[in-house]
Amino acid sequence: MDRFVITGPTALAGRVRASGAKNAALPALAAALLTDQPLTLHRAPRVRDLRTMRRLLDHLGIGSEESRADTDAGGDAVLHLRRTGQSSPHDAPYDLVKTMRAGVLVLGPLLARHGYARVSLPGGCAIGVRPIDQHLKGLAALGADVRLAHGYVETRAERLRGARFRFDLPTVTGTENLLLAASLARGTTVLENCAREPEVADLARLLNAMGARISGAGGEAIVVEGVDELGGATHTIIPDRIEGGTYLIGAAMTGGDVLLEDASAADLAPLLDKLAVIGAEVAVSPAGIRVRAGTAGGPLRAGDMDTAPHPGFPTDLQAQYMALMTCAEGISTIRETVFENRFQHAPELARMGADVRVDGGSARVHGPTPLTGAAVMATDLRASACLVLAGVAAQGETVVARIYHLDRGYEGMELKLQGLGARVARVPESEAR
Numbered sequence: 464m465d466r467f468v469i470t471g472p473t474a475l476a477g478r479v480r481a482s483g484a485k486n487a488a489l490p491a492l493a494a495a496l497l498t499d500q501p502l503t504l505h506r507a508p509r510v511r512d513l514r515t516m517r518r519l520l521d522h523l524g525i526g527s528e529e530s531r532a533d534t535d536a537g538g539d540a541v542l543h544l545r546r547t548g549q550s551s552p553h554d555a556p557y558d559l560v561k562t563m564r565a566g567v568l569v570l571g572p573l574l575a576r577h578g579y580a581r582v583s584l585p586g587g588c589a590i591g592v593r594p595i596d597q598h599l600k601g602l603a604a605l606g607a608d609v610r611l612a613h614g615y616v617e618t619r620a621e622r623l624r625g626a627r628f629r630f631d632l633p634t635v636t637g638t639e640n641l642l643l644a645a646s647l648a649r650g651t652t653v654l655e656n657c658a659r660e661p662e663v664a665d666l667a668r669l670l671n672a673m674g675a676r677i678s679g680a681g682g683e684a685i686v687v688e689g690v691d692e693l694g695g696a697t698h699t700i701i702p703d704r705i706e707g708g709t710y711l712i713g714a715a716m717t718g719g720d721v722l723l724e725d726a727s728a729a730d731l732a733p734l735l736d737k738l739a740v741i742g743a744e745v746a747v748s749p750a751g752i753r754v755r756a757g758t759a760g761g762p763l764r765a766g767d768m769d770t771a772p773h774p775g776f777p778t779d780l781q782a783q784y785m786a787l788m789t790c791a792e793g794i795s796t797i798r799e800t801v802f803e804n805r806f807q808h809a810p811e812l813a814r815m816g817a818d819v820r821v822d823g824g825s826a827r828v829h830g831p832t833p834l835t836g837a838a839v840m841a842t843d844l845r846a847s848a849c850l851v852l853a854g855v856a857a858q859g860e861t862v863v864a865r866i867y868h869l870d871r872g873y874e875g876m877e878l879k880l881q882g883l884g885a886r887v888a889r890v891p892e893s894e895a896r
C-alpha cells in the first residue's frame with residue numbers, strides 16, 4: 464500500500480493534460496463483449512479500475528493488449544481488444560468485481576450476446592448502498608428473467624426484445640448497461656429519464672461506430688434500434704473531466720495558474736461556472752482551460768454547492784470542492800444529493816485544520832482556515848484526491864495513506880502534480896516511516 468508524502472504549500476502552475484475518462488473507458492471495454500471483431504480504444508487511461516476490467520474481460524474470453532500511440536499527445540495508451548475464446552464462461556466472479564462496481568457493466572452485453580449472464584453484485588467505493596435495481600428492472604423490461612441468489616445476479620433471455628423503459632432515477636452505469644443490451648435486442652427500445660453524463664454519450668458513439676443505431680444519448684430520452692450483430696471499431700475515449708477538474712480546483716485552491724490542455728469546457732461547465740462565481744479567473748481558449756486565482760480578483764469567496772446528475776455539479780468533484788472551500792472566505796453549504804455517506808473526507812480535512820460541520824447530507828465549511836500538514840487516510844477514490852489537494856495547499860508535510868484508492872482512477876497523479884510544481888513523492892509502504 465503506497466502513500467503520498469507531500470510538502471506544501473505550493474501554488475500549482477503550468478500545463479497538464481487529463482487522461483482518457485475512466486468512466487467512459489470502462490463501458491467501452493464492456494462493449495467488446497458484443498462483437499467477435501477487434502476493438503481499438505485510443506486514450507485509454509492507465510488506472511487500476513481499467514486493469515481490473517481487463518482481467519474480467521480476459522476471464523470472459525476477450526484478450527487485451529496495450530500499445531503506446533506515437534501520434535497521440537502524451538504517449539496515450541491504446542488498447543486492442545479481441546476475442547480469444549469462443550467457449551468462455553459468462554460469469555463475473557466476486558473476486559473480479561468486488562473492488563470495482565463497474566464490473567456490473569458486463570451484465571447487459573453478456574446477456575444480449577449469449578442469452579445468459581451471472582454477475583456478482585458489485586463492490587466499489589464505500590460511499591453508500593448503491594443498489595443496481597434499475598439495471599435489473601431495465602433488463603427485465605427487455606424480456607430478461609432476473610434472479611438474485613448467493614450474492615449473484617443471474618439473468619437469462621433467448622433474445623432481448625425492444626421495449627419502453629423509464630428509469631426511476633438517472634443512473635450512469637444503469638443507462639450504459641441498458642444501451643449495451645438494447646443494441647442487440649430485437650426491435651426498438653426507448654429509454655427515458657436517462658443519465659445525461661458525457662460518458663454515456665461517448666459509449667453511444669462507440670456503439671454506433673460498431674454498427675449500433677442509437678440516437679439521443681446525452682439527453683434524457685434515448686432510442687435504440689436493435690441490430691443483429693455488431694462489428695469492430697476504433698474509438699478515442701473522451702478526456703476525464705473529473706481528473707481534469709481536480710487539477711483546476713487545485714489551481715484555484717493554491718492561488719495557482721494551471722492550463723488544462725485538450726479538455727472539453729462544455730463537459731466541465733458545472734465546475735467552471737462555480738469557479739468563476741467564487742472568484743477564480745477562468746479562461747477557455749483553443750489551448751485549453753486556464754484557471755488562475757490569487758490575482759486581481761482578490762481572495763476566493765465561499766459558494767454553496769449541491770451535487771446533482773449531469774449537467775449538475777458532479778458528485779465526483781464534491782470532495783475536492785470541499786477542500787477548496789476551506790480556502791475561501793465565508794461559510795459554504797455543500798449538499799450531497801447523489802450518494803449518501805460521501806463526506807468521509809470531512810473528518811480528515813478537519814485534522815488538517817479545516818472547519819467542516821457535517822449534518823446528514825450536507826456539510827458547512829467555515830473558511831478560510833489555514834491548512835497544516837498531517838497524516839491522513841484516504842477512504843475512497845475522490846476523497847483521496849481531496850486530501851492530496853489539501854496536502855499541496857497545506858503548510859508542512861502531509862502523508863496520505865491508502866493511495867490505492869487514488870490509483871483506481873488517477874493516472875500518475877504524483878507525476879502530473881510534480882509537473883505543476885508540487886512536491887509529492889510516492890513512498891511504498893515498506894519505506895514509509
Ligand code: UD1
Nearest residue numbers: 486565593594595596597598633634635636637779801802
Ligand atoms: C457512476 C460513476 C461514478 C459517479 C456516479 C454518479 C462509473 C463507473 N461510475 O457510478 O464515478 O460517482 O456515476 O455520477 O461511471 N441507484 C439506484 N439504483 C440503481 C442504480 C443507481 O438507486 O440501480 C442510485 C445510486 O445509489 C445513486 C444514484 O442512483 O444514489 C446514482 O448512481 P449511478 O449514476 O448509478 O452511479 P454509478 O453508475 O454507480
